[in-house]
Ligand SMILES: O=C([O-])CC(=O)C(=O)O
């Protein structure tokens with residue numbers, strides 16, 4: 546079992562930068578995905594426990610093996626305030642990888658959220674605790690706690706590679722992951738894109754259509770047509 550105790554995190558300036566974007570803009574995840582080249586989002590089967598979850602934080606990873614919860618429990622103990630625990634449950638929605646006791650432990654450590662590509666249990670208690678969870682489902686069956694699993698190793702979660710120290714941003718649209726190495730550049734580009742979008746919004750409020758603003762007629766005339774191109778080159 547691999548347990549990496551200490552991880553590299555983005556600077557406080559970068560972490561705060563993402564948090565400020567989430568406070569100031571409703572759909573930051575969409576802008577980040579755009580900047581990442583229309584990628585970076587976890588799959589749409591990841592569902593929030595509550596509506597209105599909006600946060601940004603640094604990733605701690607837990608890679609479950611054989612449905613075991615040990616890595617999750619250890620990941621909580623290694624977390625710092627504001628971290629988000631991301632669990633690689635290999636998409637197993639028929640087993641719980643998180644529950645009330647783990648939630649209370651996570652809250653004691655200041656963990657901001659859990660993102661699990663499997664299920665969790667004790668849903669009523671966790672709802673009362675108001676702890677943010679994104680998961681593939683809710684189910685009573687839970688795995689053993691037998692010492693299997695890895696903490697703070699590279700994982701996959703809901704279709705994405707995730708590394709410890711990456712940034713996660715969550716809003717009503719879903720979850721995006723920003724690799725730590727690109728976290729400053731993506732922050733700056735996302736900020737710039739959201740400011741441009743503000744300008745577009747102003748024009749739409751004034752009565753324009755998006756078709757006018759991007760000149761959709763010209764764009765549609767420029768559509769690539771393989772057969773036409775082949776005939777031109779004949
Ligand atoms: O068995 C476990 O550790 C999962 C659970 O129910 C809890 O955390 O309350």
Ligand SMILES: [Mg+2]
Pocket residue numbers: 644645646667
């Ligand atoms: Mg329990």
